[in-house]
Each structure stands twice: as structure tokens, then as C-alpha cells.
Amino acid sequence: MPVAVIVFPGSNCDRDVAVALETATGRAPAMVWHQESALPACDLIVVPGGFSYGDYLRSGAMAAHSPIMRAVIERANTGTPVLGICNGFQILAEAGLLPGILMRNASLKFVCRDVDLRVERADTVFTGAYAQGEILRVPVAHHDGNYFADAETLQRLEDGGQVAFRYCDTGGNVTPEANPNGSINNIAGILNADGNVLGMMPHPERLADPLLGGIDGAPMFDALAEAIAA
Amino acid sequence: MKARIHITLKNGVLDPQGKAIQQALAGLAFDGVEDVRQGKFIEIELTESDADTARVQVSDMCEKLLANTVIENYDIEIVA
Numbered sequence: 001m002p003v004a005v006i007v008f009p010g011s012n013c014d015r016d017v018a019v020a021l022e023t024a025t026g027r028a029p030a031m032v033w034h035q036e037s038a039l040p041a042c043d044l045i046v047v048p049g050g051f052s053y054g055d056y057l058r059s060g061a062m063a064a065h066s067p068i069m070r071a072v073i074e075r076a077n078t079g080t081p082v083l084g085i086c087n088g089f090q091i092l093a094e095a096g097l098l099p100g101i102l103m104r105n106a107s108l109k110f111v112c113r114d115v116d117l118r119v120e121r122a123d124t125v126f127t128g129a130y131a132q133g134e135i136l137r138v139p140v141a142h143h144d145g146n147y148f149a150d151a152e153t154l155q156r157l158e159d160g161g162q163v164a165f166r167y168c169d170t171g172g173n174v175t176p177e178a179n180p181n182g183s184i185n186n187i188a189g190i191l192n193a194d195g196n197v198l199g200m201m202p203h204p205e206r207l208a209d210p211l212l213g214g215i216d217g218a219p220m221f222d223a224l225a226e227a228i229a230a
Numbered sequence: 231m232k233a234r235i236h237i238t239l240k241n242g243v244l245d246p247q248g249k250a251i252q253q254a255l256a257g258l259a260f261d262g263v264e265d266v267r268q269g270k271f272i273e274i275e276l277t278e279s280d281a282d283t284a285r286v287q288v289s290d291m292c293e294k295l296l297a298n299t300v301i302e303n304y305d306i307e308i309v310a
Contacts (some may be wrong), residue, residue, distance in 0.1 A: 067292075101301055148301060149300065182244075
């Protein structure tokens with residue numbers, strides 16, 4: 001079943017994620033330029049990482065208003081799974097598909113290293129190949145990954161089980177030391193209320209092949225491949 | 231007319247850049263700096279000649295793009 005990867009000026013993880021998707025699904029995804037106004041027939045949309053529009057104004061703010069995003073929002077609202085990674089998460093938040101915002105890292109530093117994540121929800125279309133509470137190691141590479149939401153929104157996210165991943169230590173403990181960017185409640189990834197939109201700062205596509213040094217990211221693409229083939 | 235827009239972080243939102251500036255100022259021996267908050271300033275030239283209409287237009291711009299109201303406030307000044 002076809003997958004669409006949205007490409008913005010400044011996207012730089014679009015090809016990495018395309019390789020991961022092709023490996024999992026056996027079929028190259030459609031690469032859709034941001035100025036298109038319509039999506040091809042697809043059962044999964046991926047908004048990749050990068051620095052769309054050079055992070056002008058706010059990370060993801062310009063891309064969120066690209067012509068293609070109107071079509072992405074429409075599909076998301078009718079249940080098509082949408083995965084946003086890194087800049088893709090920032091874009092989905094700015095587009096209003098996910099609550100909250102990704103602010104400048106608390107350290108003010110660009111953070112580029114492997115982090116440990118705890119799977120908080122293993123019952124979604126994205127995470128079904130992981131076990132609840134499983135710890136995976138994938139990289140982060142961002143300057144604006146400090147997730148923030150107001151107290152009321154945060155409560156809603158926590159009560160509704162919308163936190164998909166949290167930064168943790170190697171033993172799975174959610175500690176301030178394990179938090180690379182200052183995100184509130186160590187949040188690394190969140191779902192929308194319907195569970196069909198996932199935004200995450202870490203990059204599963206960057207450790208999805210033994211040649212890259214790790215495969216902890218691969219189960220996400222396997223789970224998606226299985227879900228859209230069903 | 232011209233619109234001048236100040237975009238600032240809401241109270242209670244941590245501002246690590248403001249904190250870094252505060253520390254740098256202390257390093258330069260500027261004493262008595264109690265707090266620093268960093269924001270944005272945007273100037274827009276408008277064809278609209280009615281100040282009230284211009285303000286409504288610019289508010290809409292702020293809500294839709296210029297500010298993210300999850301963390302930011304905006305203040306609009308319309309000047310002739």
C-alpha cells in the first residue's frame with residue numbers, strides 16, 4: 001500500500017525515511033513536494049525531519065502553512081496515520097494536528113546523540129511491534145525539541161494516554177538527567193486524541209538498519225507496513 | 231500604514247535564551263539585571279488606510295502565523 005513522504009525546502013531526512021519505509025513495505029514511497037495541493041492515494045503520510053524554511057519565524061511554522069498541509073490535515077482528520085519525525089513533529093504541532101509546541105532546548109545547545117526512549121503506548125498503529133515499557137535506543141538531532149504544553153493540555157495528554165515515548169535512562173527510569181532538551185515530563189513523542197497522528201523528536205529511521213549501527217527504529221516501520229497492508 | 235508587532239513569551243514560560251543573555255550581561259559586569267526576556271519585533275507595511283481595519287488584519291496574521299499563542303503573547307501598534 002502506498003506511503004507519501006512530504007518534502008519541504010530544507011527537509012533532510014526525507015530520503016532516510018524513504019529507505020526505511022521501502023525496506024519495511026517493499027515499495028518506494030511517493031515523494032510529495034510541499035507546493036502540491038493534493039496527495040496521491042496513500043494509507044500513511046510521513047512528515048520528515050530537517051530544517052524546513054531554515055526554521056524561520058519558529059521551527060515548522062512556515063511549513064505548517066504549505067499548500068500540501070491542508071491536504072495532510074484533511075487526511076489526518078479522516079483517520080489516515082500521519083507520522084512526524086523531528087522537524088515533522090514541529091510542523092504537525094504548528095499545523096494544529098498535535099497540541100503544544102517544541103521550544104528551544106533548555107541547554108540552548110544543538111543536541112545530536114543516541115538517547116533511550118521508553119515506549120509508553122505499544123497499542124498504536126506506529127508502535128505495535130514494540131512491547132509496552134520496552135526501551136529503545138535511537139538518535140536525536142535537534143535544537144528545538146523542548147516540548148511544552150500548558151498545564152491543562154498536559155493533564156489531558158497524560159490522562160488520555162497520549163504520550164507515546166519518554167526519554168529515560170538505560171534502565172527505563174524517567175529522570176531529569178535522561179532528558180536531552182528540557183521537555184516537560186520527559187516527553188519525546190505524543191499522539192493526537194484519536195491516536196492516528198504521532199509526532200516524535202527522535203529519529204527511528206536513523207537506526208533502522210544494521211549497517212547504521214542499530215535496528216531499534218525498524219519495528220516502527222514494520223508495524224506501519226503491517227498495519228497498512230492489512 | 232505600518233504595524234509594529236511585539237511578540238513576547240507568556241509569563242511562566244521558561245526563556246533559556248533570556249537567561250543566557252542575563253548571564254552574559256553579568257559576565258560583562260552589568261550589575262543589577264534582575265531578569266531578561268527575549269522576544270521578536272516585526273514591522274509590516276500595509277496598504278490599508280483605516281487603523282481599526284488594519285488592527286483586525288494584523289491580529290489575524292498574529293493568530294494564524296506570526297505568534298504561537300501556546301507560548302507567546304503579541305502586542306500590535308498601528309502607526310500612520
